Amino acid sequence: MEVRIAVAKVKKYATSQSGDTLEVVERPNGGMSVVLADGQSSGRGAKRISNMVVRKVIALLAEGVRDGAAARAASDYLFTERQGRVQATLNILSVDLQTQTFVITRNNPAPVLVHLGQRLLQLDEKSIPVGLYRGTRPVVTELPLEEGMTVIAFTDGMVHAGAPYGKKLDLPPLVQTLYEASDNDETETIPSAERLADALLQEALRLDQNRPTDDISVVVLQVVAHREEPRVRRMLVRLPL
Numbered sequence: 001m002e003v004r005i006a007v008a009k010v011k012k013y014a015t016s017q018s019g020d021t022l023e024v025v026e027r028p029n030g031g032m033s034v035v036l037a038d039g040q041s042s043g044r045g046a047k048r049i050s051n052m053v054v055r056k057v058i059a060l061l062a063e064g065v066r067d068g069a070a071a072r073a074a075s076d077y078l079f080t081e082r083q084g085r086v087q088a089t090l091n092i093l094s095v096d097l098q099t100q101t102f103v104i105t106r107n108n109p110a111p112v113l114v115h116l117g118q119r120l121l122q123l124d125e126k127s128i129p130v131g132l133y134r135g136t137r138p139v140v141t142e143l144p145l146e147e148g149m150t151v152i153a154f155t156d157g158m159v160h161a162g163a164p165y166g167k168k169l170d171l172p173p174l175v176q177t178l179y180e181a182s183d184n185d186e187t188e189t190i191p192s193a194e195r196l197a198d199a200l201l202q203e204a205l206r207l208d209q210n211r212p213t214d215d216i217s218v219v220v221l222q223v224v225a226h227r228e229e230p231r232v233r234r235m236l237v238r239l240p241l
Contacts, residue, residue: 001145001147001223001224001225001226002223002224002225002226002231003032003095003221003222003223004192004193004194004221004222004224005024005032005034005193005219005220005221005222006192006193006194006196006197006198006219006220006222007022007034007197007217007218007219007220008197008198008200008201008217008218009022009201009215009216009217009218010201010205010212010215010216010217011042011212011215012042012043012157012212012213012214012215013208013211013212013213014211015042015043015215016043016044017043017044017047018042018047018215018217019038019039019040019041019042019043019045019046019047019049019050019215020036020037020038020039020046020050020155020157020215020216020217021036021037021039021047021050021051021053021054022034022035022036022037022054022217022219023035023054023058025058025061025062026062027061027064027094027096027097027098028062028063028064029064029096029097029098030096030097030098031094031095031096031097031098032094032095033061033067033092033093033094033095034091034092034093034094034219034221035054035057035058035061035090035091035092036054036090036091036092036093036153036155036217036219037049037050037051037053037054037057037088037089037090037091038050038088038089038108038155038156038157038215038217039051039053039086039088040086040087040088042214042215046215049078049082049086049088049131050088052077052078052081053074053077053078053088053090053130053131056070056073056074056077056078057070057071057073057074057090057092060073060074061092061094067092067094067103067105067138067140068105068137068138068140070092071090071092071105071107071130071138072135072136072137072138074090074130075090075107075130075131075133075135075136076134076135076136078130078131079130079131079132079133079134079136082131084131084132084133084134086131087129087130087131087132088129088130088131089107089108089109089110089129089130089155089156090105090106090107090108090129090130090138091104091105091106091107091108091112091153091219092104092105092138093105093112093151093153093219093221095145095221095223099142100144100145101142101143101144101145102142102143102144102145102149102151102221102223103140103141103142104123104140104141104142104143104151104153105138105139105140106123106125106127106138106139106140106141107127107128107129107130107136107138107139108127108129108153108155108156109126109127109128109129109156110153110154110155110156110158110159111123111124112141112151112152112153113151113152113153113171113172113175114143114149114150114151114152115149115150115152115175115179115190116143116146116148116149116150117146117148120172120175120176122172123139123141125139126139127139145223146223147223147224147225148189148190148223148224149222149223150190150193150196150220150221150222150223151220151221151222152171152175152196152200152218152219152220153218153219154171154200154216154217154218154219155214155215155216155217155218156214157204157212157213157214157215157216157217158171158200158201158204158216158217158218160213160214161203161204161205161207161208161212161213161216162204162207162208163213164208164213165207165208165209167207168207169203169204169207171200174199174200174203175196175200178191178195178196178199179191190222190224192222193220193221193222194220196220196222197218197219197220200218201216201218204216204218
C-alpha cells in the first residue's frame with residue numbers, strides 16, 4: 001500500500017496571510033504525520049499562534065512522542081506562553097507503520113470524515129481547542145490501516161462557508177457524491193486525494209462567493225494500492241507566490 005496526501009488551502013479574503021499552518025513529518029518508527037493548526041482570528045497574529053503549535057507538535061513527533069502526548073504538550077505550551085488568552089484548533093493525522101494503524105488526533109470542534117469501504121464515518125466527539133486550559137486532552141481515534149481508506153480533516157472555515165449568505169456546506173453528502181461519481185469512472189475506483197481536496201475547497205469558495213470569510217484548509221490522506229518497484233517516494237507541492 002501507499003499513502004497519498006493532498007492539501008488545499010486559501011486565506012481569508014482581504015487578509016495578508018492565512019492563519020492556518022500545515023506541516024508533514026516522517027515518523028521515526030515508520031510512517032507519516034500531518035499536523036494542521038488554525039490560530040485564533042486571522043492574519044499574522046493567527047499565523048504566529050498556529051506556527052507555534054505546529055512547530056511544537058512536529059518536534060515532539062520527530063522524537064517519537066505519541067500523538068496524544070504531543071497534542072497535550074502543545075496545548076500546555078500555548079497556555080503557558082499566552083496565559084490562556086488565545087486558542088488554536090489542532091488536528092494530527094498519522095499513518096503509524098509500527099502499529100499498522102491510522103491515528104486521528106483532534107483538538108477541534110470540527111469533525112473528521114473517514115471513508116472506509118462503503119461507509120462514511122463522522123468523528124465528531126466533543127473536542128476543545130488547545131491553549132485555553134492546562135491539561136487539555138485531545139480526542140484520539142485509532143483505526144487499522146486498510147486499502148481504500150480515506151481521512152479528511154479541515155479547519156472551521158470549511159464548516160462556516162456560506163454562512164453570511166444563509167448557506168451551509170454539508171460535507172458528508174458532497175463526499176458521497178464524489179465517491180459515487182468515481183464508481184462510474186473507469187479510470188479510478190475511488191476519487192483521488194487531490195480531487196477530493198480540490199472539490200471540497202472549490203465548493204466552500206462557491207458558497208462564500210469566492211471571497212472566503214475565514215481561512216480554509218482541507219487535508220486528505222488516502223491509503224491505496226502500490227505496485228511500483230522499486231518503492232519510490234514522491235512529493236508534489238504547489239505554492240502560489
